[in-house]
Amino acid sequence: MQGIKLLSVAGCHPKAKVTNDDLAKIVETDDEWISTRTGIHSRYFCEDGETCVSMAIESSKKALERSGISKDEIGCVICATISGDYATPSVSCLVQEALELPEDIPVLDVNAACSGFIYALCVARGLLEASDKKYGLVIGMEQLSRLLDMTDRTTCVLFGDGGGACVIERDGETLFRQVLGARGGKEISCLGAGNDNSYIQMDGKAVFRFAVWAMPKCIDELLAIKDDHDITLSDIDHVVCHQANSRIIDHVVKKAKEDPSKFYKNLDHFGNTSAGSIPLALSELYEDGKLKKGDKLILVGFGSGLTWGGVMLSFEGGER
Numbered sequence: 001m002q003g004i005k006l007l008s009v010a011g012c013h014p015k016a017k018v019t020n021d022d023l024a025k026i027v028e029t030d031d032e033w034i035s036t037r038t039g040i041h042s043r044y045f046c047e048d049g050e051t052c053v054s055m056a057i058e059s060s061k062k063a064l065e066r067s068g069i070s071k072d073e074i075g076c077v078i079c080a081t082i083s084g085d086y087a088t089p090s091v092s093c094l095v096q097e098a099l100e101l102p103e104d105i106p107v108l109d110v111n112a113a114c115s116g117f118i119y120a121l122c123v124a125r126g127l128l129e130a131s132d133k134k135y136g137l138v139i140g141m142e143q144l145s146r147l148l149d150m151t152d153r154t155t156c157v158l159f160g161d162g163g164g165a166c167v168i169e170r171d172g173e174t175l176f177r178q179v180l181g182a183r184g185g186k187e188i189s190c191l192g193a194g195n196d197n198s199y200i201q202m203d204g205k206a207v208f209r210f211a212v213w214a215m216p217k218c219i220d221e222l223l224a225i226k227d228d229h230d231i232t233l234s235d236i237d238h239v240v241c242h243q244a245n246s247r248i249i250d251h252v253v254k255k256a257k258e259d260p261s262k263f264y265k266n267l268d269h270f271g272n273t274s275a276g277s278i279p280l281a282l283s284e285l286y287e288d289g290k291l292k293k294g295d296k297l298i299l300v301g302f303g304s305g306l307t308w309g310g311v312m313l314s315f316e317g318g319e320r
Contacts, residue, residue, distance in 0.1 A: 003176025004125045004168040006297070006315045007069065007135070010062035011283025012055040013162030013270065014044040020157070029153045039246025043160025043271030045145040050161075052143040053085045057098045059165040059283075060137055064099065066317065067135075067167035071099060074167075075133025077107045078124045080116025080140045080275035081163075082304075083147055084109060091141065105133070112182075113303030114242045116140060116275030121299075121311055122178050124168060134170040139163065140275040149199040158244075159200065163276020164283045169316070175229045175296065177312040179221045181214075182305050202304075211248045214302040215241055216255040218310030222298060231312065233258055235296055238285060242301035243267035243277040252300075274303070291315055 019042045020031035035041055046055075056079060064071060079091040090109040095101070106127050112119040117140035124136040141163035148156045223233060233239075239262055241249050246267060253260045266281050273280055278299050285291040293316055300310035 002125070002129050002170050002172045003174040003313065004121065004128070004136070005171055005174045005176070005313055006317060007167045007169050008063045008066035008317045009164060009166040009279060009282045009286050009291075010059045010066060011162065011164035011280045012059040012141075013160075013280065014046045014050045014055070016045050016047050017042055018045050018160075023157055026150055027153045027156060029157055034157045038158060039265070039268055040158065040271045041268050043269070044162055046143050046161045051085050052081060052083050052141050053091055053094045055143070055161070055163060056091050056095050056139050056141040056165065059141065059163065060095050060139055061099060063165040063167050064137065069135050069167055071101050073133060073135045074101050074105065074137050075131040076105050076124050076127045076136045077101060078120040078136065078138050079109045080112065080120040081109055081142055082111055082113055082116070082274060083143045091139065095137070095139065101137070105131075112275070112307040112309070113305055114244065114272070114274045114277065115301040115303040115305070115307040115309045117278045118299060118301050118309035118311055119180065119307070121168065122180060122309070125170070125176070128170040136168045137165060138168055139165040140277070140279040142274045142276045144200070144274060147198075147200050152199070154204060155200050155202055158272045160271035160273050162270060162273045162280050164279030166279060166282070175231070175312060175314050177222050177225045177227065178310070179218050180309045182307045185306060208245065208248060210306055211244065211302045212251045214308035215248070215252045215300050218300045218308055219252070219256060219298060222310050222312045231296070236262065236298050237295040238291065239263045239298045239300065240278050240281050240285075242303070243270065243281060244272045286317070293317060
């Protein structure tokens with residue numbers, strides 16, 4: 001199996017910052033209630049002219065520029081999202097049109113909720129393995145604010161808009177491992193389509209129990225895979241978890257018995273951006289100069305479905 005490596009990453013979020021105090025003006029809550037339970041203090045919501053597609057286009061354009069790859073070399077476009085502007089056409093097709101990417105390539109969206117970016121990377125890897133092109137554009141982007149019931153304080157305080165894009169390269173020699181799984185069902189987390197369940201609904205306690213089982217499982221299984229690379233957790237430079245809840249990530253750190261600084265967090269100012277959370281975190285790491293050429297990464301997520309997934313790969317992009 002050929003692997004993939006990250007060549008570039010770029011993030012995008014709306015302009016409007018929404019604090020916990022802002023939400024307290026429209027729903028019965030307060031900053032202490034939200035922050036002590038989740039670690040979230042603010043998030044961003046789209047306003048007029050800002051959509052899932054517009055943010056996907058912006059981050060994809062920047063990722064392509066940073067990669068140094070010609071748009072004619074792109075062999076696939078995959079976007080992970082549950083909140084595209086339309087049921088069809090896909091976010092990926094609209095990005096392809098806007099950036100004038102090649103027409104003789106596979107272009108599609110994937111829905112694995114908050115595990116979506118992990119799934120999208122693995123889908124892109126598989127498509128590139130069967131392609132004569134070796135570069136792919138992978139996006140994770142959400143506009144969740146339009147899917148929230150703003151009278152439900154158990155969900156509306158959790159989510160935000162934003163995400164990111166990356167350019168990947170197929171490489172038969174590079175470090176790459178993947179773990180994917182799902183436990184089908186809609187009882188714990190659900191989003192309907194054009195019916196009475198057209199808002200995000202979630203059993204928070206059940207999600208927490210699932211998350212603290214799924215993410216350590218993914219990390220352990222990634223480290224246990226036998227290949228040509230002898231890797232332990234101490235060799236990993238950054239572990240980027242899906243940014244859902246600070247206490248979930250703290251539990252993963254405790255289970256791993258590793259330095260907490262290795263486990264990146266940015267949910268305090270972005271909230272849960274579902275499939276957008278991991279690329280948004282990678283972009284912030286890059287912008288802050290913390291993501292460097294040759295860094296080894298574990299990306300791990302869980303989501304509605306219930307889905308889970310993890311990848312181990314390296315970042316081979318240039319310095320900021």
